[in-house]
Amino acid sequence: xxxxxxxxxxxxxxxxxxxxxxxxxxxxxxxxxxxxxxxxxxxxxxxxxxxxxxxxxxxxxxxxxxxxxxxxxxxxxxxxxxxxxxxxxxxxxxxxxxxxxxxxxxxxxxxxxxxxxxxxxxxxxxxxxxxxxxxxxxxxxxxxxxxxxxxxxxxxxxxxxxxxxxxxxxxxxxxxxxxxxxxxxxxxxxxxxxxxxxxxxxxxxxxxxxxxxxxxxxxxxxxxxxxxxxxxxxxxxxxxxxxxxxxxxxxxxxxxxxxxx
Ligand SMILES: Nc1ncnc2c1ncn2[C@@H]1O[C@@H]2COP(=O)(O)O[C@H]2[C@H]1O
Numbered sequence: 001x002x003x004x005x006x007x008x009x010x011x012x013x014x015x016x017x018x019x020x021x022x023x024x025x026x027x028x029x030x031x032x033x034x035x036x037x038x039x040x041x042x043x044x045x046x047x048x049x050x051x052x053x054x055x056x057x058x059x060x061x062x063x064x065x066x067x068x069x070x071x072x073x074x075x076x077x078x079x080x081x082x083x084x085x086x087x088x089x090x091x092x093x094x095x096x097x098x099x100x101x102x103x104x105x106x107x108x109x110x111x112x113x114x115x116x117x118x119x120x121x122x123x124x125x126x127x128x129x130x131x132x133x134x135x136x137x138x139x140x141x142x143x144x145x146x147x148x149x150x151x152x153x154x155x156x157x158x159x160x161x162x163x164x165x166x167x168x169x170x171x172x173x174x175x176x177x178x179x180x181x182x183x184x185x186x187x188x189x190x191x192x193x194x195x196x197x198x199x200x201x202x203x204x205x206x207x208x209x210x211x212x213x214x215x216x217x218x219x220x221x222x223x224x225x226x227x228x229x230x231x232x233x234x235x236x237x238x239x240x241x242x243x244x245x246x247x248x249x250x251x252x253x254x255x256x257x258x259x260x261x
Pocket of ligand 1: 165168169170210211
């Protein structure tokens with residue numbers, strides 16, 4: 001019993017020390033009170049909701065086999081239900097779970113801003129976000145809840161013609177606890193799963209179409225540019241010319257003429 005109380009007190013002390021350190025830091029740099037209050041709210045909410053400030057601190061110390069067991073136990077079922085990942089290799093999903101980072105956004109925080117370059121996608125762990133636009137972001141295109149994915153459009157398209165830009169603003173609706181998957185991590189994983197690459201590219205195309213139809217402004221020309229894994233490079237001009245020669249039988253004629261001379 002004494003051990004349990006001791007551990008709880010140690011955790012509380014750690015939390016207080018972290019928050020006090022952060023407040024001292026903000027005071028040193030005379031950070032505006034409004035921002036300071038938001039940071040305090042973040043600390044308090046994060047601590048109250050998950051009993052720690054950074055889950056990865058805890059998990060990173062564990063052997064891989066334990067991290068896999070925990071990740072599978074807590075999150076695999078959620079990921080298996082995500083439409084975007086259906087049909088993907090199960091092992092790929094496990095690899096993905098190991099790369100996730102957890103982050104909490106405060107009510108009204110913008111998670112992604114239209115026009116920014118997309119470098120990560122998000123899966124909602126708990127809470128909700130809204131895809132917004134129009135004057136003062138007053139139009140709510142859709143509200144996304146736990147288990148939904150967002151921020152994937154700019155990841156699944158090629159950088160060509162600005163396809164890697166965010167297509168809409170996404171704002172936390174209440175406290176939003178999100179998983180973040182970085183583009184680099186996603187692409188590193190997919191290199192090992194060519195079949196899942198194809199599944200994801202196809203799903204991505206379908207989702208982009210349905211989301212654009214649902215209201216938010218994914219541009220028509222961007223849908224065509226879906227190039228998760230790059231497009232086939234164009235055939236060099238010289239090779240094309242060579243191909244045409246063969247087709248026309250010109251090559252044979254030239255050879256014959258050469259032999260006759
Ligand atoms: N109509 C929609 N329905 C659901 N989500 C959307 C819709 N339009 C845009 N989004 C999401 O908003 C995100 C903004 O960043 P991305 O363009 O990377 O990816 C976008 C989608 O995930």
